[in-house]
Amino acid sequence: MCWQCSYIPPCARDDQENSENVTYKQKYWKEKVGSQPFTCYFNQHLRPDDVMLKRTHDETVLLHCFLWPLVTFLVGVLIVLLTACARSLAARAEVIKKKKHS
Numbered sequence: 001m002c003w004q005c006s007y008i009p010p011c012a013r014d015d016q017e018n019s020e021n022v023t024y025k026q027k028y029w030k031e032k033v034g035s036q037p038f039t040c041y042f043n044q045h046l047r048p049d050d051v052m053l054k055r056t057h058d059e060t061v062l063l064h065c066f067l068w069p070l071v072t073f074l075v076g077v078l079i080v081l082l083t084a085c086a087r088s089l090a091a092r093a094e095v096i097k098k099k100k101h102s
Contacts, residue, residue: 011018
């Protein structure tokens with residue numbers, strides 16, 4: 001893709017702090033990045049004008065967001081199934097015990 005990105009640092013309440021942030025980023029871009037291409041991330045469909053320089057969440061975060069609730073759910077289902085099986089086996093054992101004593 002050949003999209004062009006720019007970065008605007010977050011605004012602070014203090015004008016002096018804003019000025020320092022802008023100056024720092026300006027200096028950084030001139031010295032480190034210059035005219036070199038760099039990777040940026042954006043959502044082409046929802047907000048194409050908003051870009052991120054760094055991704056805050058990667059695939060491992062998404063994996064954890066879905067994996068642990070799924071594991072918890074499956075363990076809960078397993079506990080319910082084992083409880084149902086235990087009750088069923090206890091009922092069958094009682095029936096067999098009654099047949100032996102009759």
